[in-house]
Amino acid sequence: MKSRVYLSLVPALVAAASFAQAAQEPPAEVLAAESARIAVMAKAKNAVLAIFDAAGQGGGSGVVITADGYALSNFHVAQPCGNAMKCGMADGRVYDAVVVGLDPTGDVALVKVLGRNDFPHAELADSDQLRVGDPVFAMGNPFLLATDFQPTVTSGMISGTHRYQFPDGTLLEYTDCLQTDASINPGNSGGPLFDSQGRVVGINGRCSFDKRGRVSVDVGYAISINQIKHFLGYLHSGRIVDHATLGARVVGDDQGRVLVSDLLETSDAFRRGLRADDEIISFGGRPISTPNGFKNVLGIFPKGWRVPLTYRRDGKRVDCIVRLAGLHGTEQLIEKTLGRPVQPGPKPGDLPRGRTPPKPRNEPPKAPMPDEVKKVFQEKHGFANYFFNKQEQQRILKLWKPPGGEKTAHGPWTIGSKLASGAATRFRITDADVVLEAPAENSKWTATNNFSESLVPIGSNGLLPALFLWRKLAVEGLDAFTDSQYLGTVPLPQQEGLFDVLVGSFRGVDAWFYFDAHGQMVAMEMYGEEHSDPCEIYFSRYRDAKGHDLPGRMEVHAGDAVFNIFNLDQFDFEKAGK
């Protein structure tokens, strides 16, 4: 008797709510909105992935964002899978996939699904346009229900934007994330949160659970897609990418101000003039009123990016652009990726909050790597998949039409220029030295085993060794550097968009080469000494000379100062000498 009641009550109650309306036909606009929603979801589901490890066990979710198969998921989903995984799609097929880039701090993984160039893929939204109350829906594979890979849909609204979630035990820090009441359960991890038009606004990855067990309490968090867009170039590099620190700690006070409590004297913020007790007014283009707000901004930018900072001291406002340092040391980050410190869920597919650490990535995979995956995977220390780094290096250098040109101008370069004053100067760059002839004073720099010993001319932070490396890249290529890599995409002050950066290390210095979408080098930086400002060179006014791009202007900065501006008007590239 009793059991009969309990069993029958539940569906009866659910039905009771809609009972009253059952008799009448809904208005046409309601039906139209419903059809529209169904159409959006029917399309959206085609890009959703059910991710399993190579042995077909466990997993999580993901979403394809390009026709050639690049897809986003969580780090804590991809990491336990190792380097290769299986992805089920709504078409019922299973595809092989390979890891491309990992962001262990931000809990993001970029993978590439293999086998097609026409994958259904989802468009990315501008998640900063979201408002609380906007309808959203999540798709994925909660509780690994979908044996036919048809994703589960849960719908809800945006409950909060720009949320900050502390790292807590096994949970990763989520900064500037989206909060939703759409059900996010174990297995939803890595799956997309869509807006009402079926565009990706975030990657679901974390929930507040507390005392009710590991099921949704309608408080889920998604990494905002705008944060991921900042990291996407870095992730394409095949690297294990790092988040950033300003090198400063902040506290909130009673009046809703955010103050610097202490900062590293080696940080770029210190060099830009920031000091303890200064009030942070805005950071990364956003007004700052809480420590959470500050941490949110820090969390959305990769290591190495330069972002605007405004602070106030004694009523005076200072605007500057600061360069963000890495949150981790290189080896520390690799350790983090291997899962040695506290890390998310042990059972693949679980959300973070496991009790036992996951298996290290270097443990032999349960299933052998398929041949198709082997072709696009290359192991290298510090990289998730070096194959993709090599690919990006080649892509950029193929587009670049360097002055002089590779293999044709191994001899000395002579470049004439005029300063703003009209005074003529001349650079002469060879394999052994660089000379700058100027009306006031000549400078000469000779290549030694440690370039940081002589960063001449004084006040430039090393213009002459920087030009030496510029020529080296042009005539010898990136492989001639001791160590080199594609870093990802980075912004430049006062310039729109992001730029591809190649990094070459040589004899104690690092050079960053910035390229635009057409393969023109728009800037380079040379870091002569640790914890000091680089020499920055901005190239512009390019002209085409017999297939080579020659810059007409070279602006040299050191720290906050402009060292000089050179209007380049004469180029002479000699062939390799005798």
Next chain:
Amino acid sequence: MMKQFPLHFVAMLLVIGLDRAAAADRGLSNIIDQSQAKMVKIYGAGGFRGMEGYQSGFIVSPEGHILTALSYVLDTDRVTITLNDGRRFDAKFLGGDPRLEVAVLKIDAAQLPHFDLEKAVALSAGARVLALSNLFNVAMGDEPASVQNGTVSVVTRLEGRRGVFETPYHGPIYVLDVTTNNPGAAGGALINHRGELAGILGKELRNSLNNTWLNYAVPIDQVRQSVEEIKAGKFTSQAELPPEKMPAHPMDPTLLGIVLIPDVLERTPAYVDQVRPGTAASRAALQPDDLVLLVGNHLTQSCKSLRKEMEMIDRADAVKVTILRGQELLEITLQAGPDDK
């Protein structure tokens, strides 16, 4: 041509649907913005495991009266309030109603955006609602409260427990279909899609019948009188008072011609055993073995609760009941005739 027309028409409807949906969303976002401005974050005692040192509340007067849940969080001399704009205040505890488990705090401020308790609305099952709270203390400073979207599943009486203790309040509640009663959510606001206040989110409770977590809000009309009395400084707890006034001539199932099955269990389900001919029940074609689920919008989980719900209705009034017959849900209205006995 004939073929094309309906296609165009469908496409047009889709576009209109999307446009209207988008416009409605923006409207809802604005209502949420305005409502969030009335929410506060409350910090007090607690802070160790399972005892969060924070909860939610909302402003109910321009001069800084705040309605919240009566809990251990307030059990300290120093309760701080953070307004939605980030301003922080020390709060004074004006009083609490232990039966309703609500409390009123006061901060020294003026011209605050607030909910007017006099303008609070009553909801019935099916109403679309928003729950605003600082659950899990996810927002700090001037970060706005969390918003969850849901529906009132049923209006019923609270049968909850906290740990092993029955809750003191057994009055009407709105049961919600979304997990609103999370840590820190107590004292949050339940509003409708027009931004009108309807209820206050209660503390975390389990259903004493089936041990599941409850998601509910207490209707504002239940707490309004206590709040006014606390504000006026003349509050007396209603713990001893009867929960609600009964009509002078209460309804009884037998007056409608319903004979329920023998009430032999603690909670005997409200199955109909017999229908007497010539009565309201027979006129409405009620049948033996029908299970009465709701009287009005109130859940009837037993013969006892069915009788209790009917006692709240005057025998001269019509009674709306929802029944389960086989797999079918039916709603019927019973009206006792003047000659029925």
